[in-house]
Amino acid sequence: MLDVKGISYSLKNGRKILDGIGFSVGSGELCAVIGPNGAGKSTLMKVITGLINPSDGSVQFMKTDLMSLVPRARAKVVAYLPQITHAVSSSVSDAVLLGRKPYISWYPSADDRELVSDVAFRLGIDHLLERNVTELSGGELQKVLIARALVQETFVLILDEPVNHLDVKNQIDIMETTRQLTRESGLATLVVIHDLNLALRYADSVLLLDGGKQAVFCRSSELKSGCVSDVYNIPMDIREIDGRRCVIY
Amino acid sequence: MRKEILFFAVMAALLFAAALVGLHRGAGESSWGDTLSALFLSGKDADLEYFIYHLRLPRITAAVFTGMTLAVCGVILQNVLNNPLASSFTLGFSQGAAFGAAFSIIVLGAGSTQYNGSGVVLGNLGYVAAGAFAGSLTASAVILLFSFVRGMTPQGLILAGVAVSSFFSACTMLLQYFSTDSQLAAAVFWTFGDLGKGGWTEAFSMAGVCFIGVLFVLKYSWDYNAVAWGESYAAGLGVNVKRVRVLSLLVTAVMAAFATAFYGVIGFIGLIAPHMVRLVFRQAGHGFLIPASGILGGVLLLTADIAAQAVIYPVALPVGVITSFAGVPVFLGLLLRRSLKNA
Numbered sequence: 001m002l003d004v005k006g007i008s009y010s011l012k013n014g015r016k017i018l019d020g021i022g023f024s025v026g027s028g029e030l031c032a033v034i035g036p037n038g039a040g041k042s043t044l045m046k047v048i049t050g051l052i053n054p055s056d057g058s059v060q061f062m063k064t065d066l067m068s069l070v071p072r073a074r075a076k077v078v079a080y081l082p083q084i085t086h087a088v089s090s091s092v093s094d095a096v097l098l099g100r101k102p103y104i105s106w107y108p109s110a111d112d113r114e115l116v117s118d119v120a121f122r123l124g125i126d127h128l129l130e131r132n133v134t135e136l137s138g139g140e141l142q143k144v145l146i147a148r149a150l151v152q153e154t155f156v157l158i159l160d161e162p163v164n165h166l167d168v169k170n171q172i173d174i175m176e177t178t179r180q181l182t183r184e185s186g187l188a189t190l191v192v193i194h195d196l197n198l199a200l201r202y203a204d205s206v207l208l209l210d211g212g213k214q215a216v217f218c219r220s221s222e223l224k225s226g227c228v229s230d231v232y233n234i235p236m237d238i239r240e241i242d243g244r245r246c247v248i249y
Numbered sequence: 250m251r252k253e254i255l256f257f258a259v260m261a262a263l264l265f266a267a268a269l270v271g272l273h274r275g276a277g278e279s280s281w282g283d284t285l286s287a288l289f290l291s292g293k294d295a296d297l298e299y300f301i302y303h304l305r306l307p308r309i310t311a312a313v314f315t316g317m318t319l320a321v322c323g324v325i326l327q328n329v330l331n332n333p334l335a336s337s338f339t340l341g342f343s344q345g346a347a348f349g350a351a352f353s354i355i356v357l358g359a360g361s362t363q364y365n366g367s368g369v370v371l372g373n374l375g376y377v378a379a380g381a382f383a384g385s386l387t388a389s390a391v392i393l394l395f396s397f398v399r400g401m402t403p404q405g406l407i408l409a410g411v412a413v414s415s416f417f418s419a420c421t422m423l424l425q426y427f428s429t430d431s432q433l434a435a436a437v438f439w440t441f442g443d444l445g446k447g448g449w450t451e452a453f454s455m456a457g458v459c460f461i462g463v464l465f466v467l468k469y470s471w472d473y474n475a476v477a478w479g480e481s482y483a484a485g486l487g488v489n490v491k492r493v494r495v496l497s498l499l500v501t502a503v504m505a506a507f508a509t510a511f512y513g514v515i516g517f518i519g520l521i522a523p524h525m526v527r528l529v530f531r532q533a534g535h536g537f538l539i540p541a542s543g544i545l546g547g548v549l550l551l552t553a554d555i556a557a558q559a560v561i562y563p564v565a566l567p568v569g570v571i572t573s574f575a576g577v578p579v580f581l582g583l584l585l586r587r588s589l590k591n592a
């Protein structure tokens with residue numbers, strides 16, 4: 001169980017970016033983090049990963065304070081995929097192998113390489129292993145990065161806008177894969193996402209942020225259209241269509 | 250993998266061949282048989298044995314390890330500063346060394362010059378080298394201090410390097426303006442990279458520095474691979490990016506300071522060797538890039554040094570001129586080939 005308690009973070013000039021955020025995500029659960037631009041979603045992910053020290057609050061996993069761990073030890077608990085800015089020219093197999101970094105001393109072992117093959121097979125990207133990552137499509141690259149996070153063998157998985165710039169088919173593919181891996185590997189997964197319909201369709205719980213504050217944290221089946229409308233400041237309606245909850249705006 | 254092994258085999262063969270040519274040619278007429286028998290200390294030609302063991306072998310050793318050192322510094326600086334133009338030259342380390350040398354020569358009177366017919370020889374080389382070493386470390390200390398500043402980006406460090414470089418160049422010019430003709434000649438001569446400046450002590454020191462430095466950066470090769478994806482990625486993989494950056498800057502500063510203090514300013518190797526390897530091995534990680542750039546740097550500098558002595562024999566040209574003349578067309582050719590391939 002990932003426990004985030006009372007996280008606050010302020011810039012040096014005193015501007016509050018996060019204010020008293022608290023929620024829990026169980027193993028095998030996927031939580032969608034939603035909210036308008038500038039709501040503090042990415043900053044919160046960086047705090048949970050340990051890239052930013054919060055002004056207040058704590059992040060615990062199975063009662064272990066993640067803030068007290070050294071970066072290498074923390075990277076064995078939390079895998080973090082930031083938004084993609086650029087792909088570095090390397091083979092897919094080396095790009096995935098990089099996920100073993102917290103375990104590599106000088107050079108990766110044969111076991112590390114075997115794990116890469118296993119995970120690539122599991123994600124259906126084993127045919128890409130010799131390709132250069134710069135030649136992959138957006139969807140393929142995202143799967144490679146998820147494979148990298150999986151070989152990191154952590155308990156918590158954080159994905160920051162993994163479906164940005166992807167077509168609808170690839171968006172669904174990535175979210176299906178993420179949910180399936182979360183269930184199979186018992187991960188506590190956080191996904192920052194802008195598409196509210198994808199959030200409702202794939203997430204078990206939803207954390208809605210607004211201006212650094214926690215507007216709502218609830219099961220995705222319990223998310224009300226009123227609070228979403230208030231946060232985004234546009235009329236929105238959540239309706240059930242063919243047994244699936246959809247946001248209409 | 251086969252391509253990588255082939256690369257190292259070709260480089261080793263080139264290094265061996267260039268070393269043999271370097272041993273054979275130089276002052277004095279001798280046949281290949283004479284050279285080889287002198288190399289194995291047959292005692293037939295004492296003069297030739299002296300040339301080989303006291304002049305040519307230390308020079309070859311210096312060329313190989315200085316080339317390796319500069320190339321490895323280039324790979325690491327380009328990675329931790331996230332800039333393909335980063336090298337000990339662009340960061341101002343070399344200009345700092347040039348100022349240190351000029352200070353020793355002009356202010357402290359360390360460098361008297363003698364003209365020996367084929368080139369200028371600096372007296373009190375030890376003091377000039379000490380000055381250059383101090384100058385190079387001072388320049389790198391400024392960059393290191395900047396790297397400790399909270400929020401300082403790699404781009405900020407590059408700009409600081411450009412500023413430091415300009416500052417030391419201006420200081421050197423100021424010293425030169427108030428110097429005598431012979432001091433000016435000595436100071437300018439020092440800035441020409443010359444691998445004949447040192448003997449075995451310098452060559453062995455260079456080899457030691459290169460070995461320790463390469464071992465250090467190889468230990469961090471997977472950290473460099475992670476840093477290449479961006480700071481957030483690397484930090485998420487458990488890499489302490491700031492620590493890696495500061496330690497790498499420190500190690501490369503010391504490596505470059507030794508190379509520049511002993512042999513003067515040799516530009517371009519640190520820039521060209523890593524990029525040539527990257528252009529051919531596009532998917533290479535730092536576990537390969539570091540040794541591959543190192544050995545290529547050694548081959549390039551040794552070949553350039555032999556060419557520098559041979560082009561208008563008996564005058565020996567500054568080796569840096571040759572590295573640029575030969576390296577630029579090859580580099581531009583590779584760049585063009587890749588661009589056309591991607592078009």
